[in-house]
Each structure stands twice: as structure tokens, then as C-alpha cells.
Amino acid sequence: DGGITQSPKYLFRKEGQNVTLSCEQNLNHDAMYWYRQDPGQGLRLIYYSQIVNDFQKGDIAEGYSVSREKKESFPLTVTSAQKNPTAFYLCATRTPEVGSGANVLTFGAGSRLTVL
């Protein structure tokens, strides 16, 4: 969606397994974000990256890891340390800071992870 591809769309895993969610963008945006969505709790920020080879923890980073080796890619790994991994995961890019549409997020279609 809007130049952001998240895969897989649905994922089922056994408890204790690490899972990596893919996020690829062709919007040429520097900044990328990962959010987790649970019913009734809105979107909570996991990690974000302002530029290649740099990333910062969000509000709920524990049990997650990321990498940003390429501008186009920002994969999220849900580790076995994450206590409640079942959720809807959304990746987004942020438009540059200049211009009328500055600092706006464009989201991918999301990945729904279910841990059995």
C-alpha cells in the first residue's frame, strides 16, 4: 500500500519461536516506524529509524529487535522474550520535514501475528 509492502499478511507461530516481519518501501523516505496494535489500545510505537544504520527504541521495545541496513528495508523480529506477541503489526514511513505534507506517516497493510 502506498509503496510500502509488509509480509507476510498473516503469520502463525508456536510459542517460543522468533519471528521476523518484513517491511519494504519504495517511497525513498528516510524515516521508518514499527507500531503494534491491540484492540482498544490504539497504536504503540515499538522502534523507529531516522536514517540507515540508526534506530531508536519506542515505548514498547522489550522483546523486539530491528535492523536498518538499507534505506528500503526495516525488518522487525519478535523474539521469544516478548510475552504477548499476538497482535497486528504496522510499518510506516514518514514524509520529509519540508513541504506542506511534512512528517506524515504512510502505513503498510500490516502483518497479523498469532502465537499458538
Next chain:
Amino acid sequence: GQQVMQIPQYQHVQEGEDFTTYCNSSTTLSNIQWYKQRPGGHPVFLIQLVKSGEVKKQKRLTFQFGEAKKNSSLHITATQTTDVGTYFCARLGNDYKLSFGAGTTVTVRA
């Protein structure tokens, strides 16, 4: 992180009626953004407000930023079934963290 609070959490509206959802912050906001997420979909950007007292309209949707830049509202007139979904406000922090409210989920009775 610094949060924005949205009320109400749920809004059940008769088709054709108006309603308003609110977004409040305890601190001054540099800007406020609004997003809409349809059921089963992903959030989509609607509008961004940056100036004190700013009012912007998109057809039947009116967005307002408070004079003190601590609150914002979204008012929808003549609600239609296409308005169903969850509306989020979000604030951009100095560290480029975008923090979202919990959202207002809107259902429409035909």
C-alpha cells in the same frame, strides 16, 4: 512517552446525525495529526494542524486545533455509513516519535 487522550472511545451514531470526537494533551503540541482506519484496514492520514486556533474542513469533516494547542477536535456532520472506522489523533514529539491516542471507534446505525 507523552500521550494524547481521545474521548469518547466508542461513538454510536444514527445515520444523518452529527458527532464530535476530542483529542487532549496535558502539554502544548507542536502539531496534531488525524488518521482514519477502516475495519480490517490500516490507518490513513487525514489532516495535520499546526497553528493555534486552526480550522480545516474536508467535505463533512471539520478539524480544529485549540487556541492553547493542547486539544483538537474532529466534527463530522450528517454521518454516513462510509464514516465507519476508528479515528486516531497523533502528536509529533521533538524526537520524531509519533504518539497516537487510543482512537474513537465509530459505528453507524442506518
